[in-house]
């Protein structure tokens with residue numbers, strides 16, 4: 001067949017002209033459809049244009065262009081994401097939990113600015129998704145990244161390119177100013193509620209685990225090594241700011257919000273300009289009332305000082321700007337009915353009663369289960385199977401049953417009786433005196449084994465990418481892994497035939513497992529799942545002892561000498577190493593090469609410029625990990641504690657700092673930011 005017969009241009013120059021026409025037309029229709037929500041042509045007509053362009057680029061490969069609308073999909077999977085340093089820090093926001101706190105924010109700013117008259121604010125919905133930054137160079141999408149720790153994120157360019165509403169090349173709509181030579185725009189990637197529900201239905205039909213909520217679905221889709229998977233997910237984006245710009249000056253936040261759409265960048269049209277804090281509080285209340293009718297999830301309102309000069313004058317404290325605040329909505333609650341109560345087994349053997357619910361939509365997420373915590377809570381709240389209950393979901397936490405909804409109980413309600421044997425292995429259950437939780441004491445209980453492996457592989461522990469719940473369950477049920485040490489013996493050939501695996505994923509998984517051998521001691525300690533040893537305690541122990549061997553023989557006195565380690569943790573650590581099975585596990589791990597190097601130097605120097613000084617860290621530091629900062633303090637003779645008290649000498653306030661910063665202020669403890677800390681330890685940035 002000749003090219004003419006297929007409707008393709010006969011010459012390269014004609015193809016070039018037609019290609020440019022098609023690209024411009026498709027980009028315009030993308031903008032009309034995705035950004036303005038106002039399409040001019042039918043989906044069929046759009047598909048024909050895209051089809052023609054695809055055929056044309058295939059016939060004339062010399063016309064290939066990464067910014068062509070055909071290039072949104074089809075890139076090969078990556079092995080891992082590369083780090084992406086942000087041209088300017090991506091700050092986070094401090095929160096206001098009430099209108100009163102929002103007004104305090106305004107009062108604080110006016111004091112600082114010595115200002116009587118009202119401040120003008122921009123108020124915007126706080127999208128509940130994933131923060132991203134996209135850099136355009138000469139108008140072409142050059143890089144997209146996640147926020148990461150605010151300084152360095154992950155390069156997810158290939159994935160962001162698959163978002164249809166994100167221009168690969170900035171547009172210039174009528175009346176829009178020319179776009180700057182280089183600009184980093186920031187926004188929130190998200191999934192609309194209807195799209196999220198459709199995706200979950202498809203997943204359930206395909207036997208896959210549904211996502212818990214649109215935010216998880218978004219983050220899971222963007223932190224995907226295979227861009228083809230991301231391309232199949234209905235991700236959208238709203239931009240809300242500029243991180244860095246060359247060759248142009250904006251004067252207000254409002255100007256930014258008005259300018260971006262002219263370049264094809266979507267902004268939320270529910271943003272409003274507010275004269276003074278009363279108007280901003282009224283906006284918050286309006287949005288709270290409108291929240292349930294919105295097609296996407298928001299978790300609050302962001303109020304920003306509009307004037308960028310004022311923003312600059314106000315500056316930032318500890319990673320969050322003084323000029324903005326996130327006003328959070330209260331947790332969402334709905335009523336539904338408990339259909340049954342089951343007991344689930346955690347990795348420590350802890351048994352948690354879980355209420356199965358008639359599915360209920362709580363702010364965009366279908367909730368089917370909620371925790372009842374323990375028997376005491378069930379008794380205290382007098383919760384029975386068949387009861388109508390109020391269920392609450394707040395942020396990241398597991399939904400919980402708040403209380404029984406008053407009203408007549410039907411005759412069908414039933415009291416829940418805690419099982420006397422483990423529901424998974426029929427092993428004995430123990431309940432320690434004065435403790436609310438009950439435990440399955442059989443360490444070989446399959447449910448515990450599975451949960452231990454999952455915890456071991458989780459991101460904050462050994463961080464084994466690709467070893468999710470499904471795979472662990474499969475490997476455990478097939479008897480291929482009975483303990484975490486078995487992971488290191490797995491071979492790609494054994495894994496490839498497993499359901500939904502294949503050679504490529506099997507190879508990736510084996511590589512990810514192998515890489516985890518290099519994790520530092522603190523992570524291994526956390527991964528081992530020693531009771532009461534969370535991430536922070538694991539860091540303290542690793543920094544103080546430097547090796548597993550040293551920790552294994554530590555006496556109670558050595559342990560409690562560490563600030564932040566009390567008798568309970570000390571006993572738990574000692575019990576762990578006393579248990580023969582645990583010692584064997586460590587030996588087996590070491591035999592497969594999981595053996596963090598000894599770091600005797602990590603131990604605390606008795607003398608040093610920081611001798612006797614107690615540090616508490618809150619929030620993340622950009623220049624070093626928690627382990628490194630703790631080690632630096634110890635090496636100079638100081639101590640690190642996990643909680644602020646009057647004995648604390650310094651609180652180092654990092655990114656997304658928690659309540660410890662406030663507590664320090666209350667107790668009059670000195671706080672310092674990262675720069676001051678780096679200077680103090682002799683490593684100025």
Ligand code: IVH
Nearest residue numbers: 091092093124125126127131188240302321
């Ligand atoms: S402004 C310095 N505006 O909220 C200001 N953030 O901690 C930085 N978010 O995950 C953020 N909607 O991605 C801003 N309209 C909005 C937002 C918004 C959602 C997210 C942001 C980040 C978190 C802020």
